[in-house]
Amino acid sequence: MSRLAIRHVSCRYGPVVALEEITLDVPSGQCLVLLGPSGCGKSTLLRCIAGLEQPSSGAIELDGRPLAGVPPAERDVAMVFQDYALYPHLTVAENLGFGAKARGTPPAELAERVAACARRLQLEPLLERRPAELSGGQRQRVAVGRALARRPKLFLFDEPLSNLDARLRSALRAELRALLRELAVTSVYVTHDQVEAMTLGDRISVLRAGRLEQAGTPAEIYGEPATRFVASFLGTPPMNLLDGRIENSQFEASGAALVLAAPGRPAGPASVGVRAEHLRLAAEGPLRGRVVLVERLGHEALVHVELAARPGRAGERAVWIARAPADCAAVEGEAAALAVDDGAWKFFVGRSDE
Amino acid sequence: MSSFLRMIAALLLLGPFAVAAWLAVTAPDGAITSVNIQKALQQGGLLRALATSAAVAAAVALLQVTALAPVAWWLARSPGRMAAGLRIALWAAILLPMEAAFVPLFEITAKLGLYNSLFGVVLPQAAAAFQVFFLESAFRAVPRSLLEAAHLDGLGEAEIFRQIAVPLARPALASAAVLGFLGAYGSFLWPLVVLRDADLHTVPVALAQLTGQFSADLRALAAGALLAVIPSTILYLLAQSSVRAGIGQGAVKG
Numbered sequence: 001m002s003r004l005a006i007r008h009v010s011c012r013y014g015p016v017v018a019l020e021e022i023t024l025d026v027p028s029g030q031c032l033v034l035l036g037p038s039g040c041g042k043s044t045l046l047r048c049i050a051g052l053e054q055p056s057s058g059a060i061e062l063d064g065r066p067l068a069g070v071p072p073a074e075r076d077v078a079m080v081f082q083d084y085a086l087y088p089h090l091t092v093a094e095n096l097g098f099g100a101k102a103r104g105t106p107p108a109e110l111a112e113r114v115a116a117c118a119r120r121l122q123l124e125p126l127l128e129r130r131p132a133e134l135s136g137g138q139r140q141r142v143a144v145g146r147a148l149a150r151r152p153k154l155f156l157f158d159e160p161l162s163n164l165d166a167r168l169r170s171a172l173r174a175e176l177r178a179l180l181r182e183l184a185v186t187s188v189y190v191t192h193d194q195v196e197a198m199t200l201g202d203r204i205s206v207l208r209a210g211r212l213e214q215a216g217t218p219a220e221i222y223g224e225p226a227t228r229f230v231a232s233f234l235g236t237p238p239m240n241l242l243d244g245r246i247e248n249s250q251f252e253a254s255g256a257a258l259v260l261a262a263p264g265r266p267a268g269p270a271s272v273g274v275r276a277e278h279l280r281l282a283a284e285g286p287l288r289g290r291v292v293l294v295e296r297l298g299h300e301a302l303v304h305v306e307l308a309a310r311p312g313r314a315g316e317r318a319v320w321i322a323r324a325p326a327d328c329a330a331v332e333g334e335a336a337a338l339a340v341d342d343g344a345w346k347f348f349v350g351r352s353d354e
Numbered sequence: 355m356s357s358f359l360r361m362i363a364a365l366l367l368l369g370p371f372a373v374a375a376w377l378a379v380t381a382p383d384g385a386i387t388s389v390n391i392q393k394a395l396q397q398g399g400l401l402r403a404l405a406t407s408a409a410v411a412a413a414v415a416l417l418q419v420t421a422l423a424p425v426a427w428w429l430a431r432s433p434g435r436m437a438a439g440l441r442i443a444l445w446a447a448i449l450l451p452m453e454a455a456f457v458p459l460f461e462i463t464a465k466l467g468l469y470n471s472l473f474g475v476v477l478p479q480a481a482a483a484f485q486v487f488f489l490e491s492a493f494r495a496v497p498r499s500l501l502e503a504a505h506l507d508g509l510g511e512a513e514i515f516r517q518i519a520v521p522l523a524r525p526a527l528a529s530a531a532v533l534g535f536l537g538a539y540g541s542f543l544w545p546l547v548v549l550r551d552a553d554l555h556t557v558p559v560a561l562a563q564l565t566g567q568f569s570a571d572l573r574a575l576a577a578g579a580l581l582a583v584i585p586s587t588i589l590y591l592l593a594q595s596s597v598r599a600g601i602g603q604g605a606v607k608g
Contacts, residue, residue, distance in 0.1 A: 085499040089521040099507035
């Protein structure tokens with residue numbers, strides 16, 4: 001069992017800031033997911049933890065031991081790469097045992113570990129094959145197994161499922177989740193896939209442009225997004241948002257006819273948002289508009305409503321999405337009103353691009 | 355059209371070979387004979403020369419691959435100024451034909467006491483700058499994530515070279531060895547300059563001895579040339595199977 005601490009880590013390449021003042025903790029046995037769009041710095045942070053990149057400043061500690069200056073080989077961390085990074089000239093069995101062997105594990109124990117790993121990951125029939133003879137899912141299982149057989153203090157996953165097709169991804173995601181829970185290994189998992197983040201993470205840290213936007217449990221990140229970015233990044237569909245201004249404790253949207261009371265909030269640019277599941281099609285509601293699209297998904301329907309524009313601002317167009325029962329009566333082209341559940345409004349202070 | 359061009363290319367390549375083969379096995383009156391081959395073997399001491407050439411070429415190839423591969427690996431892994439400097443020096447060495455450096459090379463070889471020795475033939479030919487670049491590009495093709503995985507698995511730079519880079523670059527190393535062998539096997543001028551004793555002569559030098567100042571026994575020469583291609587042909591056929599492509603498949607996402 002081991003814990004990871006990241007303290008004020010920044011990483012700059014000339015004028016480019018890849019990471020800025022990141023502070024995070026991963027308690028022993030937990031899985032931290034680093035979530036964010038491409039180029040947000042999540043992989044850079046993972047590589048800093050692995051020792052493949054050096055932070056410009058800040059400290060990373062594993063079990064209280066500072067890792068600065070410790071070469072990757074001596075950090076006792078294992079990494080699963082997006083592109084698998086299996087040794088093509090070695091068999092599956094040799095790949096599984098490679099890291100443990102390089103660290104001088106006695107042959108008898110090595111064989112035992114490889115066998116256990118193969119059993120756990122259902123790789124036993126494949127042990128004598130080479131990576132080129134495996135499917136994508138099998139390769140990724142070998143890559144995970146190679147990390148497992150090492151028994152490191154810390155597991156790092158760099159978008160391990162993103163090269164797989166959707167069906168395989170969800171199967172492997174479930175497998176990985178079971179594995180992480182069962183072994184209770186401390187791990188850091190990088191992904192841009194919010195479903196992976198929600199299902200695998202004990203905690204999620206959302207990164208954007210090298211900065212930490214929000215850290216919390218999956219439920220906190222989804223239910224109480226701290227910023228407009230987190231709100232728009234998480235959720236399928238993402239949170240419905242309207243930009244506007246707060247003046248005199250009153251929010252006025254710029255793109256739709258909506259005025260909301262915003263007691264105690266500072267004046268200035270702001271946004272409001274509501275998750276799709278907190279919107280209901282109703283006869284009356286604060287939001288009026290026209291149904292432009294009904295996506296019937298079988299178990300539910302997603303109703304896209306174009307909100308009526310603010311008088312005199314006809315150019316702007318906001319479409320909100322409401323979750324509705326599969327058999328809802330919404331018809332494309334007809335007028336509709338949206339009611340909002342109590343307490344579902346989220347306010348985000350600041351300009352929309354901040 | 356393309357098959358027509360290919361036929362012409364094949365004729366151009368095989369034509370001289372066919373003529374030599376015909377000359378080698380016929381007497382002036384057109385009768386089939388083995389006299390020319392016997393003459394080449396006896397007069398030119400060709401058997402010994404064949405063995406010498408094969409040994410020299412094998413030594414050059416082996417030295418090139420074993421000594422230059424670590425240099426190429428270092429170049430592929432080092433972005434620094436020293437690597438840039440070495441690269442410039444290597445390019446200069448490629449631009450300068452070996453013949454242009456014969457005088458200083460000869461002096462160095464003589465000072466090392468290697469004049470009239472096979473080592474004297476091997477050493478300068480083993481220092482082939484081109485091979486460094488050839489191998490460097492092969493090492494650069496090894497996926498970065500594999501090297502990083504090996505680092506994290508606990509391997510040092512030397513072990514990564516030995517356990518990961520060399521096995522993955524094996525097709526390129528084999529190609530480099532074949533190229534080095536063929537180059538050294540066919541080289542004429544440097545062995546002619548360095549070797550004095552006839553019993554040390556390599557094949558091209560021995561063949562040259564078959565021609566007199568004013569006359570040449572073309573049929574014996576053709577027979578000698580025909581015999582000379584046997585070792586390199588065998589090597590090529592053997593190497594073909596070891597120069598396998600695709601060993602890198604499956605390492606990273608396909």
